[in-house]
Amino acid sequence: MNRRNFLTLATLAAVGTACGSEQPDTWTTGGRLPIPPLYAGRRGEDGVRRFTLNLQRGQTEFLPGKRAATWGVNGSYLGPTLRVTRGDTVAMRVNNQVGEATTLHWHGMRLPARMDGGPHQMIEPDAAWTPRWTVDQPAATSWYHPHPHERTAMHVYRGLAGMFLIDDPRTVEPALPRRYGEDDIPLVIQDKRFTDDGALHEAAVDTGTFGFLGDKILVNGRLQPTLQVTTTLVRFRLLNASNARVYRIGFADDRRFQLIATDAGLLPEPADLDRLKLSPGERAEIVATFAGGEQVFLDSVGEDGDSIERDDFNLLRIIAAETLTAAAPLPRRLSDDPLLQPPPGARVRRFVLSGKEINGKPMDMTRVDEVVPAGATEIWELDNTTYAHNFHIHEVAFRVLALNGAPPPAHLRGHKDTVFVPKRAKVRLAVSFGSHTDPSSPYMYHCHLLRHEDQGMMGQFVIVPPGTEHRTPLTLPAASHHG
Numbered sequence: 460m461n462r463r464n465f466l467t468l469a470t471l472a473a474v475g476t477a478c479g480s481e482q483p484d485t486w487t488t489g490g491r492l493p494i495p496p497l498y499a500g501r502r503g504e505d506g507v508r509r510f511t512l513n514l515q516r517g518q519t520e521f522l523p524g525k526r527a528a529t530w531g532v533n534g535s536y537l538g539p540t541l542r543v544t545r546g547d548t549v550a551m552r553v554n555n556q557v558g559e560a561t562t563l564h565w566h567g568m569r570l571p572a573r574m575d576g577g578p579h580q581m582i583e584p585d586a587a588w589t590p591r592w593t594v595d596q597p598a599a600t601s602w603y604h605p606h607p608h609e610r611t612a613m614h615v616y617r618g619l620a621g622m623f624l625i626d627d628p629r630t631v632e633p634a635l636p637r638r639y640g641e642d643d644i645p646l647v648i649q650d651k652r653f654t655d656d657g658a659l660h661e662a663a664v665d666t667g668t669f670g671f672l673g674d675k676i677l678v679n680g681r682l683q684p685t686l687q688v689t690t691t692l693v694r695f696r697l698l699n700a701s702n703a704r705v706y707r708i709g710f711a712d713d714r715r716f717q718l719i720a721t722d723a724g725l726l727p728e729p730a731d732l733d734r735l736k737l738s739p740g741e742r743a744e745i746v747a748t749f750a751g752g753e754q755v756f757l758d759s760v761g762e763d764g765d766s767i768e769r770d771d772f773n774l775l776r777i778i779a780a781e782t783l784t785a786a787a788p789l790p791r792r793l794s795d796d797p798l799l800q801p802p803p804g805a806r807v808r809r810f811v812l813s814g815k816e817i818n819g820k821p822m823d824m825t826r827v828d829e830v831v832p833a834g835a836t837e838i839w840e841l842d843n844t845t846y847a848h849n850f851h852i853h854e855v856a857f858r859v860l861a862l863n864g865a866p867p868p869a870h871l872r873g874h875k876d877t878v879f880v881p882k883r884a885k886v887r888l889a890v891s892f893g894s895h896t897d898p899s900s901p902y903m904y905h906c907h908l909l910r911h912e913d914q915g916m917m918g919q920f921v922i923v924p925p926g927t928e929h930r931t932p933l934t935l936p937a938a939s940h941h942g
């Protein structure tokens with residue numbers, strides 16, 4: 460008996476309801492799954508694609524008839540799905556109207572450190588930030604969210620986040636389901652807790668070992684949503700935008716699906732799976748098959764581990780139309796980009812993850828922890844000596860070479876930028892660094908459980924011209940700090 464069947468029986472046997480697990484017959488409040496609007500910017504005569512993003516305050520009705528104070532990007536909660544094509548030069552204007560200093564980080568983008576939107580690029584209240592870069596990386600589902608030092612958890616929790624899609628004309632993309640909102644569906648998954656009057660419960664965001672764990676799930680900002688599908692194949696772009704919760708995503712009837720992409724882009728070929736673990740910050744693209752007239756839940760089934768891994772949830776009800784449009788079969792080959800391979804003699808760096816520190820040190824915005832030559836492929840070894848964490852590196856793409864000394868499971872074999880690091884696990888990564896050098900602007904690596912990140916479980920690295928590693932000053936000018 461699998462864990463869900465066991466829990467279902469246990470729930471039926473118990474009086475009352477299982478914590479956090481919505482029963483299908485009570486799936487009534489949500490209505491249609493909202494699809495975040497697509498925003499491809501405006502292309503000027505100079506060919507530059509310009510975007511205006513207003514970080515703003517608003518009111519959102521999560522529970523029927525009740526309003527919550529929320530933050531959003533160009534709206535009251537979450538933000539539009541940004542879409543760019545490899546080769547585009549993009550110019551952003553980020554207006555901070557939330558009333559406190561924050562940042563906007565492009566998670567998964569490979570760009571110069573000063574454009575990254577990390578804690579060194581604070582945007583004061585009523586100020587604007589105008590980064591610009593040229594997109595040069597494979598097709599991927601990335602995202603954006605604030606990254607202010609010590610304040611990220613609350614800013615994301617209140618609603619500042621959205622997807623950021625990169626298309627690449629050189630890929631098989633045209634052969635995949637790609638009609639946004641029809642057979643290519645973005646799913647931003649977040650857990651929340653609500654007060655009796657329908658507000659976002661904020662008191663628990665900055666407490667506890669892992670920080671916030673909610674008992675309700677929002678998908679694209681909606682509780683208990685329903686999606687109607689009209690094609691036999693549907694692509695879902697999954698983003699775990701939760702503070703700490705880890706999902707093990709699949710379908711309630713355990714049907715299999717094809718994993719086609721992870722954080723940093725398409726896999727060489729689809730991987731056939733029935734469950735997929737996704738920790739905060741990670742993305743995955745899957746393609747599922749539907750039959751006319753059926754109904755099934757996308758759900759998450761917990762497993763033994765730390766509290767962030769344990770609970771069961773329904774995420775999305777999917778109803779297939781009586782007659783579905785037949786989709787072309789998935790291509791067998793998705794990407795010809797070779798998988799990252801560390802060269803012989805690759806530099807190895809070791810990172811010991813403890814309670815809330817990396818290599819025994821809390822984050823210091825004036826300290827450069829690692830100096831990396833541009834274009835390097837290195838081996839980074841993560842050694843987790845405590846409870847579960849995850850690990851995200853800005854600017855890079857990496858591949859998991861080993862998890863506890865063994866080849867990683869299928870869902871971790873593609874190119875990524877964030878990886879779950881289970882309790883007491885060792886993870887070995889091949890990390891490929893980009894070519895934008897700047898000895899005085901660091902990128903971050905950190906645990907993406909947002910409370911740990913805010914507590915300082917983060918380090919900084921700079922990318923420098925090869926051969927100049929030793930000339931790099933080891934301290935940065937102290938950045939202004941906002942409490």
Ligand code: C2O
Nearest residue numbers: 564566740851903
């Ligand atoms: Cu998604 Cu450093 O962040």
Ligand code: CU
Nearest residue numbers: 565566567853
């Ligand atoms: Cu990032």
Ligand code: CU
Nearest residue numbers: 848906908911
């Ligand atoms: Cu952590």
